[in-house]
Amino acid sequence: MSPALIAALPFIGALLPGLLIRSGRNVAAISCATASFIALLGLCLHIPAIMAGEVVTARLEWLPSLGLNANFRIDGLGLLFGILILGIGLLIIVYARHYLSREDPVGVFYTYLMLFQGAMLGIVLSDNILLLLIFWELTSLSSFLLIGYWKHLPEGRQGARMALTVTGMGGLAMIAGMLILGQIAGSYDIGDILQAREAVQASPYYLPALLLILLGAFTKSAQFPFHFWLPHAMAAPTPVSAYLHSATMVKAGLFLMARLWPVLSGTPEWFYIVATTGLVTMVLGAWIAMFRDDLKSLLAFSTVSHLGLITMLLGFGTEAAAVAAVFHIINHATFKAALFMTAGIVDHEAGTRSIAGLGGLRRLMPVTFVIGTVAALSMAGIPPLNGFLSKEMMLEQAGHAVWQGHPSLIAAFATAGALFSVCYSLRFVWQVFFGAPRNDYPHHPHDPGFGLWSAPAVLVVLVVLIGLFPAVMAGWLVDAAASAVTGTAQHPHLALWHGVTPALMMSLTALVGGVLLLVLNRRMLAIRAAMAWPDAKAIFDAVTRAVTCAAVALTDRLTNGSMSRAFAAFSLTVMLCGFWAFSTGGWQGATRPMLPIQPVPLIGWAALMVACGCMVAFHRKRILALVLVGIIGLMVSVSFIYLSAPDLALTQISVEVVTVVLLLLALNFLPKFTVLDSRDRKRAMDAFIATLTGLGFGALAYVIMRSDFAFSPISQYMLANSHKLGGGDNVVNVILVDFRGYDTFGEITVLGIAALTIYALTETLLAGASGRRLRNWVHDTARAGDRHPLMLVVVTRLVLPIALVVGLYIFLRGHNVPGGGFIAGLVVSVALVSQYMASGFAWAQERQKINYHALIGAGVIAAGITGIGAWFAGQPFLTSTYGYVKLPGLEEFELASAMGFDLGVFLCVLGAVMLALNSLSRIARQAGGTVNLDPMDIDPSKEARR
Amino acid sequence: MSHLIIAPVILPAVIGPLIILWMRNDLMLQRVFSIAGTALLAGVAIYLNALAMGGDVHVYRLGNWAAPFGIVLMLDRLSALMLLLTAVLALAVQLYAVGSGWDRKGRHFHALWQFQLMGICGAFLTGDAFNLFVFFEVLLIASYGLMIHGGGGMRLRAGVQYIAYNLAGSTLFLAALGVLYSVTGTLNMADMALRVAAMPAEDTALLRTGAVLLMLVFAVKAALVPLHFWLPSTYANAPGPVAALFAIMTKVGVYGIIRFFTLVFPQDAVIEGVVADLLLPAALFTLAIGQIGILGTRHLGRLAAFAAIGSIGTLMIAVAQFNPQGTAAAVYYMIHSTLAAGALFLIMDMIGARRGDLWLRLEQVMPGNGLVAALYFIAAIAVAGMPPLSGFIGKLLVMQATRPAPGMVWIWATILITSLIAIYALARAGSIVFWKSYELGPAPVPAPPAATGPKLEPDEPIQDLGDAPANWLAVASVLLLLSGIVALTALAGPALRLAEATAAQLHNPDAYVSSVLEAQEGTK
Amino acid sequence: MIAEIIVSVLLVAGGFFGLVGSYGLVKLPDPMTRLHAPTKSATLGVGAVLVASLIWFPARYGVLTWHELLITLFLLLTAPVTGYFIAKAHMHMGWSRDELPCPAPGKDWATFADPDEESFVDRKRRDQQGSQPRI
Amino acid sequence: MELLLSGAIGMLTAAGVYLILRLRTFAVVLGMTMLSYAINLFLFATGRLVVNAPPILNEAGGPYTDPLPQALVLTAIVISFGMTAVVVMMALGAFLEGGDDRVDMPRADRLPPAPQSQDGDV
Amino acid sequence: MIAYALIFAYGCFGMALLFCLYRVVFAPGLSDRVLALDTMSINVIALLTLFGIDKGTTMYFEASLLFAMVGFISTVAYAKFVLRGDIIE
């Protein structure tokens, strides 16, 4: 079976519970077990080849240019871990089926579990470190889900987040480390990397890569000082703990160190970092485990300790130590998984995991007692169990190791670790199973059904068998794995008895000392209680809380919803960047002569400047500010005329009046005065920013106006061809409707959308809370009588038609003289506004049932059709044509297809402006405006009224 | 010259007005037409991708005017890709808008939606600097309309801020274009590229100013720090589907930077330092502030918004390399982050619809928790850049591309540390929303969905569709986006090849320039 | 030559009246009297200039344009309305109804007419008498 | 003349920016209007200043000022009008809905209405 | 001669503009300012006409016409706002 398929099987299995969700718990368990079993079978089929020293690979191109490929390999190490993962996984599936209660969503559990299994299997079968990274992080994610499985438990959620954070941190560091490593090795494929030892260790990036990768491995394998997350992960259901936190996930770090052992190990850096960390972790974990009251916590710290042990062995960098490490990985997995399951059974049956509340279970739960005792003795390193074998090997290696010239330092500490280990193992057995039975267990304990104890039983049988027949039971696997780890063929002699060696003496010391410590346990507990230990969880919580608070504070302060700050940042950024860019470039100085200043333009300029000043000074009087807008608009328009831009002047002035009308309509409902709510300091600061921006922008304009074009502008072509090719003399208009008609198409769309937005908003406002508020509206200003004065009505009757005629004129002539569809649309809008002001919107609207929506739509479509029309002539969108038409009896006049486009512009502008006004006046009508029946309030010709 | 090149602009530009003209009051018809239009747009985009795949740059001369004088549309790999991305995102999100009933909480949703697409597609297609401004405005004004869809005080105020800030941005855009025109005398991007390349060294001050101002304009749209202030409140207050569509809007800014700084201002003596000194630090700060914001906010909508900012940071780090490798990474990451941000906003909207609000605090257990939690989990993985989804691959690509860069240590450290923050923050948010509430007890029986939106004017009634909107459609649309992410992951090889081809084309602008300026046949 | 003289005279007169109209805006003591100056003088001033232009173009360039006439007529048409409105606004803001002559017994001027509405001055008085201000 | 125009552009910009930095929507809208005047003049000025040479073709054949910036300004004016109309309407809507016309987002946009539960205990 | 007349008229209307400006800045009430703005627009029309005569062009006529229209409408709008609040009711 292809390694890729083996790695994929658990993921397929993860889908099954979801698909079979209605079939019940057994089906879910069986389907997952089947998937695991098939994968295990597939793996085992490769055993002969691996024993023959082959490496089974499968290569799938995924992202070749990055070097990320779905390459899988099965060698001895992968085989060892694969068997552990799948084998213990199978047992866990069986165990969990019986362990989880009726209320727990089992399908979800199995899905998570299979996801995890797949991720884990992926790690050990990857032949590409980037692929390995992916599976690595997947184990973090799936374990997050598993630890938090009991959502209602706060410890579960916190433990899950802690595990994710710590292991995630390591994983992220590993990303960097792996990228560096792959870069040095020239490939991300493990097969290639394993060949690159010299290159890697000679590289200046060796140490950073090593540190980063080890950070990943240490966090995952709960090495000091990252060991603290593991006990908190115990909030997970016990099957999870047994699987993740003894047999598999925490071994991922060890796996990685073993996997990269040929490349990374053997240097002093490796030795001091890895071996020291492992040693410290081993001793510390064991020390803490001695005092834990919670069974699972005790086992968790024991796991930490054993992981430290294995890490230390790997850190020694010798082949024999590596063999010992591999062997202990197997042994630890068997006895620790069994112990966790035992603890789970005790918890399940007795209702508590607290050692203080237990004791005397030997008679009540004999099967559990046997299983637990055998496993615990193995953990303590009591012969003839498998734990003894590998511990012995460890002690021997420790005896050989020299730390900074001290030959026995490591040996002493290792012995101490083993001593503590004996103590807590025996304590586990003694204080749970021995002693008198109690009568205050939360549940009445008895042995569980076969389903629950079968899985640990299988493991315990292995514990015994490996201990008795190490060479037969595990030798081949250790050979294969150790060969893979060291890169050279290993055939260690695994045996129970090696004679009286220093290791045996150390072992004996540990045994005796351990028993002694157990006897003194109560006193030890008192000493332990008296010592102030920093609580790792409290530190972690404090750190995360501090980081969170800092993030909250920073985010809140920075993005506090202040528009003014956003604008200030905007202005300053623009000014500083602009100034920097300009000052670092070259400027030749002014090359264009100045236009002479005439007195009248000077007066106009003064008017503009004064109006701006007044605007700043008086802006809080809003109506006055609008009058000032009128002056500014007037002056800007005049300057456009003076500077040869009549079209601009026409547009600017008509837009200005429509804008003012809109603002007045809105101001009717807004406060008429702006409250002063900024302090002097803020105003001074704002004034500074504003002045700076004004100076910068003005200076930029000045520089531009005094510089020549570096190249001839494209507008020369437009001037030359406007008449010939565009059929119009007003070049600006020809540009708008022809050269750059597409811009104009977009522009009228903008206007149309603006009107639609306004309309939609009005609808929403009228239907919502604002609508109710408006119905009860009380005007905040005194209102005069005579809404529709006679004189205005009468004059408008003349002005409106005249303005319409003027609009038509401007529209038709725009191609050749200032004007065009846009200005015409505005003129007609302004004319209609005057009609509305004279007799009211409702009255006028009743007499003119133009749908402004339709006008906008028709405008855009007219413009679009004019553009699309060109397609039928085989020309691109918006290609125009023109000709001179001569109607009989009339002189000829020009007809350009661009005029159809201009008509679209006209309709769209008219529709948009009127729809916007319509919306505002609907708001006003909601606010108690009545609909007038007559065009004027006072009409003396109607004697009937008043 | 295929007329289909302009179809992504014309199609929505016709459907929008048609909806206004003939289907104003019939929501069902609007939905059918609008979705069909978007689907058609996606089809056109696929065709255009096939067209661009050949490696040629296709030119469409509007009004049949020759290149620097008239406006041209340009179809190259990048623009084709962006069109497709837009269409796919829009289609999925539109389905969500229909499924969740958002589209009937106010008027003209579908018309505005079409105009929004018109603006975005126009911006991606144009080869003219000023025309880019025009289509920016089209897409912006449509986005204003969509942003305040449904109304409400907070949303309107956020809308005012959004408009005001973008008006300032538009003003800056005009200033930048003015400066560039005042030096180069042209608006056509390819022509401008030629003229910039020929610019004498003593004349570069204005040119540099124009280039930097233009970069700031795009930085505003892309929400680069310190021009990002507009984004959180806008996205958090926008209707869910609109915020999801806005995932492409920040990319328009990124697109602008890529386009202009590969085509018009490739890194040479004239523009030297602009990118290295400004863009990269800004990108790093953006990444940091975005990811810190994910942790620092107490509102899920803002969380998604900060995630969007953070993703822009990562993206801009890649862009700021301005080499083919970096650009390829950017293109890949851009696709990923658009889909991921879109999905995240939709999921937040689902949470909001079920819980009533989006505050990160203890709430009633919500109905349909498991499904939404699963969707959230996947989206969070994608957003945080965790394996195995495309976010991780994208991040790897970005890191790989920045490895030879001078500030590599800073870049990597920022990327990795902020990733950790994001992971923690997303896990925290998820566990509060989906897990913690179980302390309160079991989920309530799903209530029938509340009345959707305000009643409309009696004289123009929108046809009510009877039953509550089909929620499966909403879920399906999220799944569509997530499956896009999965596809991007699984097909990372081909996707990256496409991105590399795109980057290669971008970094060889001569072909682009010559195809624009030489396509003179049939000139008036 | 005659045309030139006429045009010059018109220009000088226009300038003069335009200036006087705006000077009145500055010099006259109260808003109501200030209203008089521009409504007439400025209108005539600009009118004279427009007529000058109307004469000047055919005389100088041989092209007759009627545009100026249109503008003049438009200004004359609208000036009374703007004056009327500004006066009404001023009455509303600055005058109380009892300071004005009564149009007829029991009748009021239109600006003050609607019983529901009130002028700023009335309102200020009412507010001073202590009743609640309207929001 | 160039000096005057750039002075005017600077003044309009400064006034506009100052008003935009105020805390009420109406002032911001006014500032936007001022800023759009400034940018219109600026964009127009990129065609350089010429008196009495509008780009309307005549028999004399010129001289003409640069027509292109004028066309651009025309487009810009229209667009900014549309934008202004929308922002005015939106400001009005925000006032009607929210009861005040402040620009800044209130605290309720960022912070939940009720006191925050313990962050760590989740 | 015409040149001197033009200069005189320019001067007069320029001065007139300044007077209007004074009244805009220093005014007791809004109606005065509206009046000043209205007068300003009239003066501007005059100046434009003078400019046309000066340069011999009729190109600026449309602008003058539009200024007249716009001046009228905006004055009425301001006044109506003062009178009624709602200018279109």
Added chain:
Amino acid sequence: MIRRLLPHPWLSVTLVLVWMALVNRWAVGSLVFAVIIGIVVPLMTAPYWPGAQGYGKPHKIPAYLAIVLWDIIKANFAVARIVLFTPRRALRPAWISVPLDLRRPEAITALAATITLTPGTVSCDLSEDGRALLVHAMHAPDPQGILDEIKTRYEARLKEIFE
């Protein structure tokens, strides 16, 4: 029929003239177009001008216009004198209530416009029954004289023209 086609004949004439003045080309083609405009535009705006009425003696309009034009010129000199030479203190502003005999809105408007454009007076408001016009005089040592002049010089003539 004619009534329906030309609801306001004088308006149509005005518009024809306006169009001709605008295009500034006195050719047949323009005239045809002007006539079309003269018919179409009033039809479009007719709803806003309901209750069309004829005029009493339209032939008296030119004479009236001449009087008014003359008075405008006079008024300007008068106002100029007051503005330039009358000291602020010597000004005697006055409000005058002018009772109206006119009833048609067009007539009243014409009168009000005349008053505004002529010597030292501005029409300010209408009474609520529309039967009196409020006039402000800038300098009116003799308000009754002004009132009489308005009544006889303008109102009487307008009454003839309109009613």
